[in-house]
Amino acid sequence: MLDFSILTEHFPDYMAGFLNTIKASVFALIGSFILGTIIAVMRISKYRVLRAVGAVYVEFIRNIPILIVVLFFFLGLPSLGVRLDGFTAGTLGLTVYTAAFIAEAIRAGIQSVPQGQSEAARSSGMSYMQTMQHVILPQAIKLVIPPLSNQFINLIKNSSVLTIVAGLDLMYFADIISSDTYVTFSTYIFAAAFYLVLTLPLSFAALALEKRLARSA
Amino acid sequence: MDFVGAYSPDNLRFLTEGLKITLYVAAVSIVLSFVFGTIVGTIRYMKVPILSPILAVIVETLRNLPLLLIIFFIQFALPEIGFKFTVTAGVITALTLFEAAMISEIVRAGLTSIPKGQTEAARSSGLGVLQTLIHIVLPQGLRRMVPPLVSQFISLLKDTSLAVIVALAELMHNAQIVMAQNHQYPIPILLLIAVVYFVINYTLSLLSRRLEARTV
Amino acid sequence: MKKRSKKMSSALLAGIVSVTALLSACTSTGGGTSASGGSTDAAASQLDAIKERGTLVVGVKYDTKLFGLKDPASGDVEGFDIDMAHALAKSILGDESKVELKEVTSKTRIPMLNNGDIDMVIATMTITDARKKEVDFSDVYFQAGQSLLVKKGSSITGIDDVTADTTIMAAKGATSIDNIEAKVPGVKVLQFDNYQDAFNALKAGQGDALTTDDAILYGMAAQDPNYEVVGEPFSDEPYGIAIKKGETTLVEAVNKGLADLKSDGQYNEIYKKWIGKEPVTN
The missing domain is CATH 3.40.190.10 (Periplasmic binding protein-like II)
Incomplete structure (x- = not known):
């Protein structure tokens, strides 16, 4: 039933897509971590405007499909004079979308650090930024790691939308292979296996990490 | 950007048609995935022999695959081994499988969070295993699950947009047809459908918050 | 370095193979062994099935102006391929309104045909040798390039x-x-x-x-x-109507329909309506 010649003959295609999927996911993870941290800090800032901007970003992005965000970068931006290829537009879309979720995870992490600690740090002469950097964030990160690893798994899965904007990811190459060979079942089973090779170990690692943190807490 | 042209009455009517399909597919999938997710989650919570480990493998596999791949696989690969679906049924099946896997984990976590003491007390007062589950554990567990369940339903509604790849005539599909009319249309149309998805999903999340506030 | 990457990719390959074995084990337990669901249980021909059902289910494009385009204004799908579908329904079933259209894309049309979702594909589909191994084609009904x-x-x-x-x-x-x-x-x-x-x-x-x-x-x-x-x-892109492999009676019925359309002038009318000129006779 399974046609292994699909895998052996098209291994370079699968690999090309696989590597692009990893690249897009890693870039987007780094990008959305940075953007997410900024938005999380905005959401707990003492300035109302910043808080509002952060809240609007998170609520709006979290409630729309990722495909809209990706298509905005791919089809929408060119009419404003900015042109991005499918891979770049897709990766940026993933970044902007995932940042909303990461921002919430980080905010929850920061807010779980007892108020007393930041008051103590401030009264011992640290500035707001210093308090954040040396006292709050290091503790928050520990709480943020499990949800962050889940977001990374989601990123890998979501990166499959790149195929819709010809973003050269794993799903795109699977589409091409099945169009060329007219073999659907085997082509997508192998594609699924490539995804699982990435996501399953991450899933188990995330679970183990969560358990360990729960025990140490 | 041409907002007036993009929002012509014909285009809006066409998008509304797509929205109806989106809502229909989402509603059916939400009901089905809730039912199956609860059953699977409960079986795994009760650690039913044989069944439980099999379901664990299926749930982990589904949860770790892109939904896009599952949709395409069900529509075009499963028929090769004898399972056929219409486009609508295929999309509903894919959404149900994927989201039920997610929901079963939420249910399992919710049930596990009920203190052991309660089940033990119920059992020692003469209730059977199933009775304890139905009268003591499930009602409390489900209440705790409301927020994560609703956010999973929101994900499902957003995920219906992935059905574009099998040409289901839902909102995103119709939006793409409208966008192709003119190169000034993408931003207005993307903005419009983003607002539509947002309004529906945000309303859902507000409802969930109220429900949560009432039950706690 | 090279050795290492080779080792890594063979490790990856081993991983893929084992995960695949697991996946296919899952699907095959539910799936039974029959390789093709449609053709084995259908002893009767597709043509008989169409006649019994009373409608012709045709896969067409919804996004291709002149051939098959869904018009947001009217909600109708229109084009050369659509008119061909109606004309063939008249030829096979005696009523041109007995057509059910289903949207296909270039990527989905062969799987949908093979899965039995549709009776035929009339969707700007070029006849090629590679495709002839997958599906059967009618005579050429449109010459594109x-x-x-x-x-x-x-x-x-x-x-x-x-x-x-x-x-x-x-x-x-x-x-x-x-x-x-x-x-x-x-x-x-x-x-x-x-x-x-x-x-x-x-x-x-x-x-x-x-x-x-x-x-x-x-x-x-x-x-x-x-x-x-x-x-x-x-x-040269000769378009053909694709039909599930082995359904020779249906191919014959379609070819007869096409020949009749050409001889009674209806084909020329449809051609002129969409392409704006008379077809080139070769």
């Missing part, structure tokens, strides 16, 4: 201007990809799920030209006058 669509004022005025540095848009599963890759080795081709997506991408400036059959491109140019078809067609 591959060409290029560009933004007006583009430096590309024909296939000779396409180089390895050119980015071409196409639809997944279309023959035009193989053709242009053979003509211009190394050309960059971006493939989309359907023609609307590809055209959207061209309009967004994601590439230099869109390639497919001239007939489809003329429809796009009619949709947006900022775009034009350039150069002479550089391939």
